[in-house]
Amino acid sequence: MIAIDSYAYNNQLKSVHPSEKSLFAIMTMVICITSPTILTPLVILALMAGGIIVKAGIPARVFIKLLLIPLAFLLISVVTIVVTVSTDPSGLWLYQNLYGYTIGIHYPDLVQAVHLFLKSLGAVSCLYFLALTTPITELITILHKIKVPYIITELMVLIYRFIFVFMDTAITIRRAQSSRLGYVSMKSTYRSISQLFSALIGKMFLKSRDLYDSMSARGYTGEIRVLTKKYPINPKNYVIITVLEIFLILINLLWR
Amino acid sequence: MSKYILEAVDLQYSYPDGTNALRNVNLPIHQGEKLAILGSNGAGKSTLFMQMNGIYRPDSGCIKYQGEEISYKNKALIELRKKVGIVFQDPDSQLFSASVWQDISFGPLNLGLSEEKVTERVKQALIDTETTDLQDKPTHLLSYGQKKRVSIAGVLAMEPDVIIFDEPTAGMDPRHSQEFMQLLNSLSDKGKTIILSTHDVDLAYSWSDRLAIMYRGEIIAQGLPGELFSRSELVQHADLTMPWLIETYNELLKKGWILPSTPLPKSKEDLFKIIPIKSGQQTA
Numbered sequence: 001m002i003a004i005d006s007y008a009y010n011n012q013l014k015s016v017h018p019s020e021k022s023l024f025a026i027m028t029m030v031i032c033i034t035s036p037t038i039l040t041p042l043v044i045l046a047l048m049a050g051g052i053i054v055k056a057g058i059p060a061r062v063f064i065k066l067l068l069i070p071l072a073f074l075l076i077s078v079v080t081i082v083v084t085v086s087t088d089p090s091g092l093w094l095y096q097n098l099y100g101y102t103i104g105i106h107y108p109d110l111v112q113a114v115h116l117f118l119k120s121l122g123a124v125s126c127l128y129f130l131a132l133t134t135p136i137t138e139l140i141t142i143l144h145k146i147k148v149p150y151i152i153t154e155l156m157v158l159i160y161r162f163i164f165v166f167m168d169t170a171i172t173i174r175r176a177q178s179s180r181l182g183y184v185s186m187k188s189t190y191r192s193i194s195q196l197f198s199a200l201i202g203k204m205f206l207k208s209r210d211l212y213d214s215m216s217a218r219g220y221t222g223e224i225r226v227l228t229k230k231y232p233i234n235p236k237n238y239v240i241i242t243v244l245e246i247f248l249i250l251i252n253l254l255w256r
Numbered sequence: 257m258s259k260y261i262l263e264a265v266d267l268q269y270s271y272p273d274g275t276n277a278l279r280n281v282n283l284p285i286h287q288g289e290k291l292a293i294l295g296s297n298g299a300g301k302s303t304l305f306m307q308m309n310g311i312y313r314p315d316s317g318c319i320k321y322q323g324e325e326i327s328y329k330n331k332a333l334i335e336l337r338k339k340v341g342i343v344f345q346d347p348d349s350q351l352f353s354a355s356v357w358q359d360i361s362f363g364p365l366n367l368g369l370s371e372e373k374v375t376e377r378v379k380q381a382l383i384d385t386e387t388t389d390l391q392d393k394p395t396h397l398l399s400y401g402q403k404k405r406v407s408i409a410g411v412l413a414m415e416p417d418v419i420i421f422d423e424p425t426a427g428m429d430p431r432h433s434q435e436f437m438q439l440l441n442s443l444s445d446k447g448k449t450i451i452l453s454t455h456d457v458d459l460a461y462s463w464s465d466r467l468a469i470m471y472r473g474e475i476i477a478q479g480l481p482g483e484l485f486s487r488s489e490l491v492q493h494a495d496l497t498m499p500w501l502i503e504t505y506n507e508l509l510k511k512g513w514i515l516p517s518t519p520l521p522k523s524k525e526d527l528f529k530i531i532p533i534k535s536g537q538q539t540a
C-alpha cells in the first residue's frame with residue numbers, strides 16, 4: 001500500500017495530466033471487463049505492464065509483486081468454478097473417481113474460468129496503472145471535478161492525510177514500547193498492543209481537535225476549498241489513448 | 257485608533273480539565289513590532305496564542321484588536337482571522353492535505369481571492385519558505401522541518417497583518433532556522449507585526465524588539481530584551497538561561513576587557529566589535 005503511494009509521487013508519468021491517466025485506465029478497464037475473448041485481457045495486461053514498467057519506470061519486481069496479491073484469491077475462485085463434483089462422469093472433460101464420487105472438469109467451465117481470471121487480472125492491472133502513476137490527491141480532485149459530493153471528497157482528503165499521521169504515531173509508540181521490551185512475551189505483547197491502541201485513540205482525538213482549530217485559524221467555515229496544481233493538457237496523449245482504445249474495442253468486436 | 261494592534265487584557269483561562277493555563281495575562285502588542293514570548297514548556301505560550309485569534313475564548317478578560325474587544329460571532333471571527341494568522345507548533349495538526357499545493361492554497365481561497373491571485377500567492381509563499389522543490393511531494397514524505405516550512409507557507413500566503421509563530425524554529429536545522437529568521441525580518445520590514453514563542457533565549461534576545469517572559473500561565477516580565485536579561489534572578493525564576501552574548505559580555509566586563517559604558521551586543525558581530533585589540537598586537 002505504502003509503496004504504491006510513494007511511487008505515485010515519484011514516477012516518470014507524474015507530470016502527465018491526471019485526467020488523461022484516469023481516462024486511459026478506466027476506459028481500458030471497462031473494455032477489459034466487457035471483453036468476449038481472452039485475447040483482450042492478455043493484450044491489456046501487456047499494455048499496462050508496458051505502461052507501468054517502461055513508461056512510468058516502476059521496477060518490474062514491484063508490479064509483479066502487486067499482481068501476486070489478487071492471484072491467490074483469483075485462483076480459489078477459478079478452482080470453485082472449474083471443479084465439478086458429481087456421481088455421473090458423463091460430459092466431463094477430465095475426471096477422477098474417488099470413493100464413488102467423480103471429481104472433474106467441464107471444458108466450457110474451464111474456458112469460462114480462464115477468461116474470468118484474465119479479465120480480473122487485466123482489470124486489476126488497469127487499477128494498478130492508475131494507482132502507481134497518479135497521487136490520491138489528484139484522483140480526489142478529479143472526483144471533485146466530476147461532481148462527486150464534496151462531503152465525500154473532503155473526507156477522502158482528510159482520511160488520506162491522517163492515515164499517515166496516525167501510522168507515524170503508531171510506529172513511534174510501537175518503537176518506544178519495543179525498546180522497553182514491550183513485546184518480549186505473549187502477555188506483554190497483548191498488554192502493549194492494547195496500550196498502543198488506547199494511546200492512539202487518545203492522540204487521534206487530540207489531533208482532530210487541533211486540526212479543526214488550525215483550520216479555523218485559516219478561515220475554515222465548513223467547506224474545504226483548495227487549488228490544485230495545473231497540469232499541461234497534452235493532445236498527443238488523447239490521440240494515443242483514443243487509438244489504443246479503438247484498437248482494444250476492435251479486438252473485442254472481431255474475436256467475439 | 258489605538259496604539260496597540262492587539263492586546264490581551266486580564267486574560268484568565270482554564271482548560272476543561274481544570275488546568276489553569278493563563279492567569280491574569282496582560283500583554284499589549286505594538287503595530288509592526290517583533291515580539292518574542294519566552295517561556296519553558298507548559299508556560300502557556302500556545303494557549304495564549306489560541307486566544308489571540310479567537311480559537312479559545314477566555315474565561316474572563318478579553319482580547320482587543322486595534323483597541324476594540326473582539327467578538328466571537330462567526331463573521332467577526334472570520335474577519336479577525338484574516339488579519340491575525342497563526343502558524344501552529346505541530347505541523348501535523350496544521351497540514352490537512354497530503355498535497356503541499358492544496359494545503360497552501362486553502363487559506364488564501366478562504367479569503368475569497370480569485371484563482372489567479374491564489375496561485376500567485378502560493379508561488380510566492382513557496383519561494384519565501386524555500387519549499388518550491390517540495391511542492392510535488394506529499395506532506396507525509398516530508399521531514400519535520402520541511403513540514404514546518406510548508407505550514408508556515410500556508411499562513412504566509414494569507415498575508416495577515418499580524419503573524420504569530422508558535423515555536424517556529426523547533427525541529428529546523430541551523431541553516432533553515434537562520435534563513436527563517438531572515439524571512440521574519442523581511443516580513444517585519446514590510447510592516448507586519450510578528451509574534452513568536454520560543455524557549456531559545458539566544459534567538460529571542462537577538463531577534464526581538466520586545467520580550468515577554470511567561471511562567472506558569474503568567475507574564476512575569478515584559479520589556480526590552482537587554483533590560484530583561486540584565487535581571488538574572490528573573491531569568492532563573494522562569495527556568496530559562498542567559499543568552500551567551502550577555503554572559504560573554506558580563507564576563508568581559510568583570511575581567512576588565514570592556515568598560516561598563518559599552519552597549520550590550522545584539523549579535524555576534526556586535527560582540528566581536530566591542531572586544532578591544534590587545535595592546536601591542538597588530539591589527540590585521
Ligand SMILES: Nc1ncnc2c1ncn2[C@@H]1O[C@H](COP(=O)(O)OP(=O)(O)O)[C@@H](O)[C@H]1O
Nearest residue numbers: 271273275277295296297298299300301302303
Ligand atoms: N488541551 C489541553 N487540556 C488540558 N490542559 C492543557 C491542554 N493543552 C495544554 N494544557 C496545559 O496547559 C498548560 C499550558 O500549555 P501550553 O500553552 O501548551 O504551554 P507552552 O506552549 O508554553 O508549552 C500546560 O500545563 C499544559 O499541560
Ligand SMILES: [Mg+2]
Nearest residue numbers: 301302345422
Ligand atoms: Mg506550546
